[in-house]
Amino acid sequence: xxxxxxxxxxxxxxxxxxxxxxxxHGANATVLGFWIYLMSDALIFASLFAMxxxxxxxxxxxxxxxxxxxxxxxxxxxxxxxxxSITFGQAIPHIEAGRVAPTxxxxxxxxxxxxxxxxxxxxxxxxxxxxxxxxxxxxxxSAFFTLVGTHGAHVTVGLIWIATMLVQLGRHGPxxxxxxxxxxxxxxxHFLDIIWIGVFTFVYLYGVLR
Amino acid sequence: MSAHLHAxxxxxxxxxxxxxxxxxxxxxxxxxxxxxWLVMSGALxxxxxxxxxxxxxxxxxxxxxxxxxxxxxxxxxGGWTLLAFLFTAVIVVVTIGGSIWVMYHLNTNxxxxxxxxxxxxx
Numbered sequence: 554x555x556x557x558x559x560x561x562x563x564x565x566x567x568x569x570x571x572x573x574x575x576x577x578h579g580a581n582a583t584v585l586g587f588w589i590y591l592m593s594d595a596l597i598f599a600s601l602f603a604m605x606x607x608x609x610x611x612x613x614x615x616x617x618x619x620x621x622x623x624x625x626x627x628x629x630x631x632x633x634x635x636x637x638s639i640t641f642g643q644a645i646p647h648i649e650a651g652r653v654a655p656t657x658x659x660x661x662x663x664x665x666x667x668x669x670x671x672x673x674x675x676x677x678x679x680x681x682x683x684x685x686x687x688x689x690x691x692x693x694x695s696a697f698f699t700l701v702g703t704h705g706a707h708v709t710v711g712l713i714w715i716a717t718m719l720v721q722l723g724r725h726g727p728x729x730x731x732x733x734x735x736x737x738x739x740x741x742x743h744f745l746d747i748i749w750i751g752v753f754t755f756v757y758l759y760g761v762l763r
Numbered sequence: 764m765s766a767h768l769h770a771x772x773x774x775x776x777x778x779x780x781x782x783x784x785x786x787x788x789x790x791x792x793x794x795x796x797x798x799x800w801l802v803m804s805g806a807l808x809x810x811x812x813x814x815x816x817x818x819x820x821x822x823x824x825x826x827x828x829x830x831x832x833x834x835x836x837x838x839x840x841g842g843w844t845l846l847a848f849l850f851t852a853v854i855v856v857v858t859i860g861g862s863i864w865v866m867y868h869l870n871t872n873x874x875x876x877x878x879x880x881x882x883x884x885x
Contacts, residue, residue, distance in 0.1 A: 588843075607863060747825055
């Protein structure tokens, strides 16, 4: 019994070892932690997709997807986001090799493509609202603006992150911390492109089909 | 080759082969173009078949992106990223599939409700 009373100390020692181990692989621990964050973010989007799926035909006598979705515009947006994912992939070997100028170049291109994506999306939203197809029109449109808007908000956060990296690369150079941050940002950016696959398939293409 | 990949893995999760990345880029473009072309051209007469194909292509594209852009494999982070991903995938399928499944049947069963004369079925 008295031995058991000592257990918390034993557990503390064990915990300390785990901590040491994580410290030795600091970058990996961050990448794994960031991966877990991305997975939890995927669950947020899963609930938004589920909500959209449930009310996607609740038009309340309002406009249906076929009338309001402009597929060429969606195709343009999809191309912009996919292109930005590809250009981010071009930056990674440069930051791995510690080359600041080409890293900043490709990050800037990625940021401009992302900015164009957000711009097109805001244009689409304002166009819909002007047509009377705003989020208050029907459950379908509420769910549409929530899902697509949440994705757009994520991309906007990604743009702020890219701008921050561009500034910090100039100040700190290709340090270990900067490499870690840019690798996490690349995971975030690619993740948003993956969410967009679900959006353009489930919301736009499938919406127009039925 | 494998030792080279492993060494890159120790630095960060991102350093995979550039060849895998280029194959991923090509597949991503193809898997994006096909569903847009199918829907915008109306190439297939049956919308149900088109829907099934675009959902299947989306699933394949998501896997392509996760493997070649997010570099998910069985070894990175000692398999923990894969485990977390598979757990998330299960929850995503249950959340989306389950919600739509349950609510679809609920809606179907609620159909006669607005008509007063047919509302008392049992």
